[in-house]
Amino acid sequence: MxxxxxxxxxxxxxxxxxxxxxxxxxxxxxxxxxxxxxxxxxxxxxxxxxxxxxxxxxxxxxxxxxxxxxxxxxxxxxxxxxxxxxxxxxxxxxxxxxxxxxxxxxxxxxxxxxxxxxxxxxxxxxxxxxxxxxxxxxxxxxxASAASRMITAAGNRPCIEMGSRRTHEESAVAAARAAVIAGFDSTSNLEAGFRYGIKTVGTAAHSFTLLHDTEREAFEAQIASLGPGTSLLVDTYDVEAAVRAAVELAGPRLGGVRLDSGDLVAQAQWVRRLLDELGNVNTNIVVTSDLDEFAIAALQSAPVDSYGVGTSLVTGSGxxxxxxxxxxxxxxxxxxxxxxxxxxxxxxxxxxxxxxxxxxxxxxxxxxxxxxxxxxxxxxxxxxxxxxxxxxxxxxxxxxxxxxxxxxxxxxxxxxxxxxxxxxxxxxxxxxxxxxxxxxxx
CATH class of the missing domain: 3.20.140.10 (nicotinate phosphoribosyltransferase)
Structure with missing residues (x-):
């Protein structure tokens, strides 16, 4: 590209x-x-x-x-x-x-x-x-040095750079580029994708769910527009209810669910069990929420498929x-x-x-x-x-x-x-x- x-x-x-x-x-x-x-x-x-x-x-x-x-x-x-x-x-x-x-x-x-x-x-x-x-x-x-440590902690699980809103607009582009050099899979920053041919990703924020009268309506709209392979943000209200609704609407082709709050280790474990019980063994779990290399390392034992990293990455993780x-x-x-x-x-x-x-x-x-x-x-x-x-x-x-x-x-x-x-x-x-x-x- x-x-x-x-x-x-x-x-x-x-x-x-x-x-x-x-x-x-x-x-x-x-x-x-x-x-x-x-x-x-x-x-x-x-x-x-x-x-x-x-x-x-x-x-x-x-x-x-x-x-x-x-x-x-x-x-x-x-x-x-x-x-x-x-x-x-x-x-x-x-x-x-x-x-x-x-x-x-x-x-x-x-x-x-x-x-x-x-x-x-x-x-x-x-x-x-x-x-x-x-x-x-x-x-x-x-x-790049911080990103490299995060990639090491993540092992074979991909990391997504998503820290643009936590730094200067030009620094955000540079940070996305540096993170990808150090092994990050993709970025949320479109300008970085435009300038350097980096893969960009993203789905929806909590505001999209809150815009609709019900969480179910929000999920229906996202799936209809982006396809069942999209990732749904499931922690706006009740996580278990959201996961069940997501599976019911998208079926086994649901691409992923994203967790952005709470005890991520425990939550990822029981969400994985719930997805498997519902037949969605191939649905991924994406976690975000102020991650750094230490938090990523703590999640090694959890059934997480990818990490979204923002503030800590674009500020060099200390x-x-x-x-x-x-x-x-x-x-x-x-x-x-x-x-x-x-x-x-x-x-x-x-x-x-x-x-x-x-x-x-x-x-x-x-x-x-x-x-x-x-x-x-x-x-x-x-x-x-x-x-x-x-x-x-x-x-x-x-x-x-x-x-x-x-x-x-x-x-x-x-x-x-x-x-x-x-x-x-x-x-x-x-x-x-x-x-x-x-x-x-x-």
């Missing part, structure tokens, strides 16, 4: 901070703006107690960088408000990112200090991407940001040679130098270490998997990383990386990162 060609990406150049443009102006004044520079996005640590993170948002980011421009309206605002001077406005009028970008593919697991994204260009081009880049990666990776930072790690000197640079302040140190990243696997193909090195990447042995892929070259997008194709590719990458990680990632208990990050220097 392809996405519609009629959707236009918004201009992204103002999804940024004031100080990025003042840095640009000052560096143009000093003459250093055009020094070749290498920036790196990474997280110094995982959210407290998490054992791994999942990269998401790169495809959205790349689309946005391709459209990072300053038009007449933006230039007029910057000049009228005195944000930058005339020389800087002249530079911005012709801005277009012309550098190279590498990184971990979407869906890949990451660990503390993994070089998740590497941007090489002039300082002027690369520094202005900081806020936009971090906004996208921090949000989407936080959602970790709404991946805490990534974007740091200059290397730049050219006056002679044109690259030199490593790094911040050394207490508690916020970073490692200078252009990085490579490998994942070491044991003889069974299980990951044992995240290897981050500085300098030229050594020859790979049979147990090292390179992690960095190139996404942009000379400012041009390389194929396969964006749109629907990018989502499909990232979803497969997530499945593959989770199969490769040690079994400890399946535990929801707090713990250290699943594999250690080892530093090398050549």
């Amino acid at each position: 392809s996405t519609s060609a009629s959707w236009d990406h918004p201009r992204t150049s103002f999804y940024t901070d004031h100080y990025e443009l003042t840095m640009l102006q000052a560096s143009l004044h000093s003459g250093a703006a055009h020094r070749r520079s290498v920036f790196e996005a990474f997280a110094r640590r995982l959210p407290d107690g998490r054992r791994y993170g999942i990269v998401a948002g790169t495809g959205r980011l790349l689309e946005g960088i391709a459209d990072f421009r300053f038009g007449e309206a933006e230039l007029d605002f910057l000049g009228r408000t005195g944000v930058v001077n005339r020389d800087t406005l002249d530079y911005l009028a012709n801005y277009r990112f012309s550098g190279d970008i590498w990184g971990y593919p979407e869906g890949e697991a990451y660990f503390p200090n993994s070089p998740i994204l590497i941007v090489e260009s002039t300082f002027a081009e690369a520094c202005m991407l900081e806020t936009y880049l971090l906004s996208v990666l921090n949000h989407d990776s936080a959602i 970790a709404p940001t991946a805490s990534m930072v974007y740091k200059l790690v290397s730049r050219t000197d006056d002679a044109g040679n690259f030199v490593s640079v790094a911040k050394t302040a207490k508690n916020k140190t970073s490692m200078g130098g252009r990085k490579y990243a490998l994942r070491k696997l044991n003889e069974r193909g299980v990951a044992t270490q995240e290897i981050v090195g500085i300098g030229h990447r050594p020859e790979d042995d049979d147990n090292d998997r390179p992690l960095l892929q190139q996404f942009m070259k000379n400012g041009e997008l390389l194929p396969g990383w964006t749109g629907h194709e990018g989502v499909v590719r990232a979803r497969q990458r997530h499945a593959d990386t989770m199969a490769e990680l040690p079994g400890v990632v399946n535990r929801l208990q707090r713990g250290e990162p699943a594999i250690p990050t080892i530093y090398e220097e050549n």
Whole structure:
């Protein structure tokens, strides 16, 4: 399935901070703006107690960088408000990112200090991407990381993303995309379906039942319109009466019943027994109601067929940001040679130098270490998997990383990386990162 060609990406150049443009102006004044520079996005640590993170948002980011421009309206605002001077406005009028970008593919697991994204260009081009880049990666990776834990807790049972009403309208689209990358089956968000070819689902809310004089009339209307394979919401009034009415009206072809309140474990168990007694052995039970990975894990013993997850997912299930930072790690000197640079302040140190990243696997193909090195990447042995892929070259997008194709590719990458990680990632208990990050220097 392809996405519609009629959707236009918004201009992204103002999804940024004031100080990025003042840095640009000052560096143009000093003459250093055009020094070749290498920036790196990474997280110094995982959210407290998490054992791994999942990269998401790169495809959205790349689309946005391709459209990072300053038009007449933006230039007029910057000049009228005195944000930058005339020389800087002249530079911005012709801005277009012309550098190279590498990184971990979407869906890949990451660990503390993994070089998740590497941007090489002039300082002027690369520094202005900081806020936009971090906004996208921090949000989407936080959602994907939470979604991955929920998928792990759900086992083989599908999860539906349905949190749009609990976040900003654009965040909702991004969250749906990130959730599907991490293994969610579908989303309720139509815009995500439109942009990225994601499967959308939905039936009815309690208001639909309350609109009708009786619950039975509501069920009759839904079945007549959507077919007997629809899912009926059965907890508006009396659950048992609703289940019996649903079966009577739709028969054994009833697709599902949805439970949205009460003790979901106990309720799912007796609803399953009731459905089976009534001959609806193939009718599914869908549960919703403020689920997170822990609630999903608690429902493992219950006869639930799928989960609808909203608020906890779109807020990162307690970790709404991946805490990534974007740091200059290397730049050219006056002679044109690259030199490593790094911040050394207490508690916020970073490692200078252009990085490579490998994942070491044991003889069974299980990951044992995240290897981050500085300098030229050594020859790979049979147990090292390179992690960095190139996404942009000379400012041009390389194929396969964006749109629907990018989502499909990232979803497969997530499945593959989770199969490769040690079994400890399946535990929801707090713990250290699943594999250690080892530093090398050549």
